[in-house]
Amino acid sequence: MPEDRIEAGNEADADVLPAAAASRRRTPRERARAQTVADIVRLGREHLALHGAAALSLRAVARDLGVVSSAVYRYVENREELLTLLLIDAYNELGDDVDAAVAAVPEADFGGRFAALGRAVRDWALREPSRYALLFGSPVPGYQAPAERTTGPGTRVITALIGILDAAFRAGRLAATGRRSPAVAAGLAGDLAKIRTEFGLAVPDDLLARGALAWTSLFGAVSFEVFGQYGAGTFTAREELFGHHLAVLADVAGLPPAGASL
Amino acid sequence: MPEDRIEAGNEADADVLPAAAASRRRTPRERARAQTVADIVRLGREHLALHGAAALSLRAVARDLGVVSSAVYRYVENREELLTLLLIDAYNELGDDVDAAVAAVPEADFGGRFAALGRAVRDWALREPSRYALLFGSPVPGYQAPAERTTGPGTRVITALIGILDAAFRAGRLAATGRRSPAVAAGLAGDLAKIRTEFGLAVPDDLLARGALAWTSLFGAVSFEVFGQYGAGTFTAREELFGHHLAVLADVAGLPPAGASL
DNA sequence: CAACAAATGTGAGCACCGCTCTTGACTTGG
DNA sequence: CCAAGTCAAGAGCGGTGCTCACATTTGTTG
DSSP: OHHHHHHHHHHHHHOOSOOOSSSOSOOHHHHHHHHHHHHHHHHHHHHHHHHOSTTOOHHHHHHHHTSOGGGGGGTSSSHHHHHHHHHHHHHHHHHHHHHHHHHTSOTTOHHHHHHHHHHHHHHHHHHOHHHHHHHHSSOOTTOOOOHHHHHHHHTHHHHHHHHHHHHHHHTTOOOOOSSOOOOOOHHHHHHHHHHHHHHTOOOOHHHHHHHHHHHHHHHHHHHHHHTTOSOSSSOSOHHHHHHHHHHHHHHHHTOOOTTOOO | OHHHHHHHHHHHHHOOSOOOSSSOSOOHHHHHHHHHHHHHHHHHHHHHHHHOSTTOOHHHHHHHHTSOGGGGGGTSSSHHHHHHHHHHHHHHHHHHHHHHHHHTSOTTOHHHHHHHHHHHHHHHHHHOHHHHHHHHSSOOTTOOOOHHHHHHHHTHHHHHHHHHHHHHHHTTOOOOOSSOOOOOOHHHHHHHHHHHHHHTOOOOHHHHHHHHHHHHHHHHHHHHHHTTOSOSSSOSOHHHHHHHHHHHHHHHHTOOOTTOOO
């Protein structure tokens, strides 16, 4: 159905009629349809946030929409399709939060930008645990996210992180400090080389691998907190714990401390 | 069922009858019942491994058991109860693997023991992705694991990790090396102090916090791999990537390199 | 404007799920 | 031997995803 719309839009581009007053030159039907789909996604997001992904029910969404259950299948192919829409929706919201948080820190404060990214991820995850779980938790069984639609929004955080690391390296402010920097084996070096060309990076192998570790570790820390892997009363000062982790991780990645703009 | 065994054993201790020939002095009924529960857990484990936690269906287990669906409710209170049994089962299998892997490395090779622990976790997770997802993925919605039954088996990995760190510290072989060791704030210091007394540790605050980071980071790396967060072809040499991560994480935690038994 | 065709909503229906309850059969201990 | 305890069976309730034939609305076009 969406592909039909796209075709119609292309036709409209070839059209010679003057643009309709306010909105796009889309037919009222198209606008109504888009609105309904948006409503379904909105309701789905609410159900997702309230009851979790596995409890997301098209029938419940239909009830909230004031329509019989089979009607929503006119707008959404099936439950998986709705999950995909919600996945993209959540990825983009997280990506927006992260981008905004990073942009709010001076460009040269690489450590600060990294910390801002990390905190933005954690804040969003704690605010939207069910949606975070949809993105980074166990995959919904029998559901495989369509790569062609989700890789774009799904890579925004790692793209932002890579941007910080590369900028820091180009500014000569990225350097590993640990007791040892493990050798990078041949296969891994190949992977990293591919990544380097794909993103146009200058960061060398060991630092790139360390960046990957900082990436997975960040989400590991957030997931433990959101998924309740820390016991009940084990860690009460979780903000401080996360701050400590972020500082160590920045160091692991070779970044200068936050606020050290030079 | 392990608790059944324990209870039965306690009763038996108070019993005055001479021990029955071969098996425990439990009635045939008890033995048959325990066997059925064990069968249910076994079948549940298979379903879990094949189709994931959300698709685990008591009706399907009943079919495999050759019994009508309502019959299994004689042995298992409800679906959650079965999930709890499978949770404990999986925690213990993972714990056994980790303990065995750690014990296979010389006691003084602290870095090697840490690497063995990490690899054991990863190997088990890759071998049993659905069961790993049950333990460390998004919590099953509406299901809250009963702490009194799961905390024991659920803390075996972190207990093993803490054991390695404390042994290394007591041997004078644990020291942070990064460019900076972030200050530990008051609240976090309180949490760490509680942990230190609870486990009888000697490790100081900063190193303990770093150990927690190594812990969450290890599971972050494993989860990314198991849950498919690495893109399709981004990382092909995942064994090598994980090895690099493990080496850096050992360094983060302050452990000596693997094989450095002195 | 009227007629037509596409888009949309409806309700019944299928197969599955978790879970409850009654009923009848069976086993076991006194 | 019989009463108590245990268990499987089956019907049933409300929920799910999804399909399909049918009715209705709606925008466009002759």
